[in-house]
Every structure is written in structure tokens, then in C-alpha cells.
Amino acid sequence: MRYLSTRGEAAARGFSDILLEGLAPDGGLYLPERYPQVSAEQLARWRDLPYADLACEILSLYIDDIPADDLRALTRATYTAAAFGGDPRIVPLKPLVGDPGMALLGLSNGPTLAFKDMAMQLLGNLFEYALARRHAELNILGATSGDTGSAAEYAMRGKRGIRVFMLSPFGKMSPFQTAQMFSLADPNIHNIAVQGVFDDCQDMVKAVSNDLDFKRRWRIGTVNSINWARLAAQIVYYFAGYFQATRSNDEPVSFAVPSGNFGNICAGHIARMMGLPIRRLVLATNENDVLDEFFRTGVYRPRASAETHHTSSPSMDISKASNVERFVFDLLGRDAGRTADLFGPRLARPGFFDLSADPAFARIGAGFGFVSGSSTHADRLQTIRSVAQGSGVIVDTHTADAVKVAREFVEPGVPMLVLETALAAKFPETIREAIGRDPERPAGFDDLERRPQRFVVMPPEIDAIKEYVATHCAAEAAGG
Ligand SMILES: *Cc1c(COP(=O)(O)O)cnc(C)c1O
Numbered sequence: 001m002r003y004l005s006t007r008g009e010a011a012a013r014g015f016s017d018i019l020l021e022g023l024a025p026d027g028g029l030y031l032p033e034r035y036p037q038v039s040a041e042q043l044a045r046w047r048d049l050p051y052a053d054l055a056c057e058i059l060s061l062y063i064d065d066i067p068a069d070d071l072r073a074l075t076r077a078t079y080t081a082a083a084f085g086g087d088p089r090i091v092p093l094k095p096l097v098g099d100p101g102m103a104l105l106g107l108s109n110g111p112t113l114a115f116k117d118m119a120m121q122l123l124g125n126l127f128e129y130a131l132a133r134r135h136a137e138l139n140i141l142g143a144t145s146g147d148t149g150s151a152a153e154y155a156m157r158g159k160r161g162i163r164v165f166m167l168s169p170f171g172k173m174s175p176f177q178t179a180q181m182f183s184l185a186d187p188n189i190h191n192i193a194v195q196g197v198f199d200d201c202q203d204m205v206k207a208v209s210n211d212l213d214f215k216r217r218w219r220i221g222t223v224n225s226i227n228w229a230r231l232a233a234q235i236v237y238y239f240a241g242y243f244q245a246t247r248s249n250d251e252p253v254s255f256a257v258p259s260g261n262f263g264n265i266c267a268g269h270i271a272r273m274m275g276l277p278i279r280r281l282v283l284a285t286n287e288n289d290v291l292d293e294f295f296r297t298g299v300y301r302p303r304a305s306a307e308t309h310h311t312s313s314p315s316m317d318i319s320k321a322s323n324v325e326r327f328v329f330d331l332l333g334r335d336a337g338r339t340a341d342l343f344g345p346r347l348a349r350p351g352f353f354d355l356s357a358d359p360a361f362a363r364i365g366a367g368f369g370f371v372s373g374s375s376t377h378a379d380r381l382q383t384i385r386s387v388a389q390g391s392g393v394i395v396d397t398h399t400a401d402a403v404k405v406a407r408e409f410v411e412p413g414v415p416m417l418v419l420e421t422a423l424a425a426k427f428p429e430t431i432r433e434a435i436g437r438d439p440e441r442p443a444g445f446d447d448l449e450r451r452p453q454r455f456v457v458m459p460p461e462i463d464a465i466k467e468y469v470a471t472h473c474a475a476e477a478a479g480g
Helices: 015-019 040-046 051-060 068-078 116-134 147-156 175-182 198-210 212-217 228-245 263-273 290-297 324-331 336-343 359-366 377-391 397-407 428-435 462-479
Strands: 003-005 030-032 093-095 102-106 138-143 162-169 189-194 253-258 278-285 370-374 416-420 456-458
Touching: 003 015, 015 116, 015 228, 030 324, 040 051, 051 068, 051 228, 068 116, 093 228, 102 228, 102 397, 116 147, 116 162, 116 228, 138 147, 138 198, 138 462, 147 162, 147 175, 147 189, 162 175, 162 198, 162 462, 189 198, 189 462, 198 212, 198 462, 228 253, 228 263, 228 416, 253 263, 253 397, 263 278, 263 324, 278 290, 278 397, 290 370, 324 336, 324 359, 359 370, 370 397, 377 397, 377 428, 397 416, 456 462
Parallel strands: 102 416, 138 162, 162 189, 189 456, 253 278, 253 416, 278 370
Antiparallel strands: 003 030, 093 102
8 A cells, every 4th residue: 555645746655654754745644545445245254353353454454564464463462451441342332321322432441541542552563663673763752732642652651762752831731641641650751841831842843843954863753643553543443333333234323523633533534435334424623613614614714823722621622633634635536736735835824725615515514424513611511411410421521522512413223423532530620510529530540640750841942852852862872
């Protein structure tokens, strides 16, 4: 399988070449040259496979430069019941008895209790494997406001050939998120608390990435949500959810997805393009509704940082949705020239466009299955309360956004699977506000905030982070 850039001006490449890369050299995003079509025979064979083997079957359609036995060993090492909360299904389906036809697909049983573990855990093993084959090393530099950083650190801890330098805004993450990251003691994990806000952290990462000499010299890479391998890993749970919700392979199912950067639901779009019988993809946003606006009106209007709301579903607080370029490329019949015009630097206001009068936009619902809606803080509280009362389940704030919108689109006879993207234990403040008590913590997290923490504090200065990275890479290369 070869991978193309959505902007059409980069050479096609293989999976292992793009594994360690973010953007394509022309500024576009990589996509496979075609979506493999799954046959009735394949679906029948996959229905009863364990999750790790299903992952191997699906990923092998996209990865032809890793031997099948090695890929199977990697997925089996990644998707174990021990790593995902003890349930051998890995992504268990839980019916919501108070909402007939609706169920939660549990994607948050990994080490950091959020769905990003589903892809990041595999990425850690893929990186280690690929680096060992090339006798290479990688220094991952990232910025986080919470979930991505911890998912990356738990996936990369102790991995050979990999160091993680993770910037976070000092004192601005929740106590749970802070403790989760800062309590890691692995020597290849570097927590850097920046005296600033999340945007300062992100600017520092961008500045370092734009210094091509520094980047090459110290082999700097990223694990952000535009990475193709993360999307590929996420396709798998749409199939796993489908098999749990149906008895035969011709029944339609809908999925509701709490969305920010459009990574999670983009994997659902790809599963649907492969032929999985998905009726609707229900996109849910919080008050940051750039995606809801696009899917309802055809107008894509990225917001300025100052216009981005800080909400109680913080992992969806985005001003522009980086992965949406992949979907628009497909929507426009894979016209790379037009995609480059819409997202690239050629237009006066790159990334701002209006497709409302375009015939392609008319196919967004009927052709591609997308519908959308948004949710507010008040909706979130009300939803958490009503799901607790009706079904006895406490959902997290992001999942609540999706339940709220999913309820607007349930159809008789079509199961509606809501993707549970975090556990409520991560957001106790809002849960208390909604139902007046604390969410339960899964086993093993009781003493989290009391564990010793390891981090350095740094001013928001580019030279400071460069010096820190260079010093630690050099010292560890010399001293082991
Ligand atoms: C990252 C995240 C999301 C948003 O996912 P995207 O792939 O960015 O759309 C939703 N919920 C939680 C809990 C997350 O961590």
C-alpha cells in the first residue's frame, strides 16, 4: 500500500516511511492511495476474532512492509486484557438501558483512562520495532494540555531508542492529569512544566520543528493526531463495536463520536469507506463548534485562539480540526488540487472556506453518512445526570457531549453506539457538579496524587527547551 498527500505534491511512500512523520512535505496529510474493500467472507471470518487478531487483519490491509508474523506479535503484545482494564474484549459494549437502542463502546480502559491509549499503545510498539530495524533513535517532542501527553508517555515509557520530552502548562492541568504524567519514573520520559499557557508550549514545539537543522541533528519527531498510524489503529474498534452490536453482517449500525481534531471520527469514516455497514456517523462537539458548523452549513471557519472556549470537556477545546482535510479530500472526490486550494497557502485565508453551494456538500449526509450537533456545559450536566438516573452509569464529560447529540439521531432498529472516550474518574469536578458525588476510580489509581512527582520547570523560551533536549540527548548517548 502506498500513501499519498491530500495536497498531491509529495511523492507516494510506504507505511514504514510515513510512520515516523507528521505532515507530508507539501503540507498535506497522508492517506492510503485507496481504501481496501472488505468482503462478506472477510467480515464473517473476523466476527469472532480476539481484538488483537482483528487488529492484525485490518492493519495488514494497510501495512505491507512489516512481515505478517511480526505485525501479529505487535498487536498481541499491545491489546492485552491486562493493559486494558482486565476485559478480554478490550473495547466492551455496555447497553444504556435508559436509552433504548443506545450503548457505550468502552474505549477508555487503557493505562490513562482515555481513548487515545487505543492508538498510542500500538504506536509505542510500532516505533520501537521500526527504530530497531533501522538502528535509529527518536526524540519525541510534544505539547499537551492533558490527555495526549499522558497517553504518549505511557505508550513510550521504557521503550528502547525513544525519549519523550513533553511540555505542559505549569499548574494548569487537573490534579489527576498532572499526577498521571509527573509520577512516571522512567528515565526516557521528560516532563517539562512551562511557565505559561498551552499555546506557549505549542509555540515552543513548532519553533523547534521549524529549525530543520536542530530537528535533524537530534532526530526530533512527534506523535500528534495527524499521524496516519494512529488513525489506522482506530479503525479497528469500529469493526469490534459493530460485531458486538449485531448478529449478522448486513445490519446497519450508527456511531456517535465526541470530536475535537477529527481523528477519532475520521477512522469511522474510513471504516465506512471500507464497506462496514455504518448508517450514520454522528459528530458531536462542545461549545467549540467549528466542526458542527461545517457539517451543518458547509462553512469551515477555524477560530482564533482567543475565540476558543475553555470547557468542561477540555480535550475537545480546539479552534481548528487538523484531520478534517482528510475527509474534505474524499468529499471532493480525492481532488488534491482543490484540497490544496482550500487548506494550503495559495488562498488569502488558508483553511477558511465555504462549500455550501458545492454539489459535493450535498452528499455529506446521504453519501457519507455524517450528521452533527453540539453541546453546552448545561447539556453536559443534564446528560450526566439523566444517564446516571436512567442507566446507572456515570459517563465522563466528553462522552456526555456525544450522548446528548446521539439522542437527537437515534432511529428504531439501528443500534447507536456512543464512543466512550474517557472515564468519569478523570473529571471528578464536573461529575460532582452534575450528581453531587465523586465518580469511582478504577483499581490501581487510589494513591495517584500521592505518588512522588518528577518534572522540571522552564520559562517559555525556545532556547531553554533546545538546550534541555540537546543536553539530555548528548548525555544519555554518552553515558547510556
Ligand atoms: C482527544 C479526545 C477527544 C477528541 O478526539 P479527536 O480525535 O481529536 O476528535 C474526545 N474525547 C477525549 C476524552 C479525548 O481525549
